[in-house]
Amino acid sequence: MRAAIAELRRSGHRISAPRRQVLEALYAASAPVSADEIAGGLDGRFSSSDPASVYRTLELLERTGLARHVHLGHGPGRYAPASVGERDYFVCERCEQVRAADPRALEPVREAIARAFGWRVRFNHFPIAGLCPRCAEEADGAGYGS
């Protein structure tokens, strides 16, 4: 977060209380958070602020490469600081569980796609959707093979 503030300064932006609050919540969260959650101060852990300002700050952070957002489902977009490093996301269509993976783990997959289709892809903005191991097994087991 210190580095983020420095980078904002460096790129000619001002450090205001609302911006600090967004950064604080963003860095404190252990998973990507929505603008509204940030605006609500993460359930009171931080002081709350105006959603519009939160969106403006998040947009600034994305423009300066300090944050990213991901669409984990039909709800609001969720933001994470860039400092956590790029993550690829899996989301279970049945139990809603989210799993984050190191992009290196998916490198072979990306390569296979590049070879077969010529596309250079990522899974950090739209997740990989499907069934998590548990739900996949339950789906199989259902009906004992009937």
Next chain:
Amino acid sequence: MRAAIAELRRSGHRISAPRRQVLEALYAASAPVSADEIAGGLDGRFSSSDPASVYRTLELLERTGLARHVHLGHGPGRYAPASVGERDYFVCERCEQVRAADPRALEPVREAIARAFGWRVRFNHFPIAGLCPRCAEEADGAGYGS
């Protein structure tokens, strides 16, 4: 479309003019269409109808397995009839181009993911995002290797 109507009847639903219109537009479109596009009669090619009814009909079609929707970007959801078969989607983050692929083409990818992560995944609800071949090349070329 005939089959869809039969299936709706079979599952105890009524066939009304608005429902026909949604089906017509859905089946006439050559790519997934938004509810608003359907409501607008696909630019006048069909009679227009109320967005709320369109959404209700689309929801019904999804419930009965006759249609699916995909999120191809930050815009509205886009719907396709189930009859076209499942498709996996690629979307280019730079030029917005969309490519649909036969899921069989991605079977090796799905298998690799299943082996490595235990997830059984699909790319028909959230697309695979990245750079299309052309944009990937341009991204490489930019700066002549600088």
Next chain:
DNA sequence: ATACTTGCAAATGATTTGCCAGTGT
């Protein structure tokens, strides 16, 4: 001092819902 930021309200875009009149079966 002055340009950048905020807060609040209102606008926008996508989608959902309530309700009563209309209609498929």
Next chain:
DNA sequence: ACACTGGCAAATCATTTGCAAGTAT
């Protein structure tokens, strides 16, 4: 006839924008 549907308006949710007042530098 009767329950299921549609139309229209209003509500909701996520996000953006306009603008006057506030503040970081």
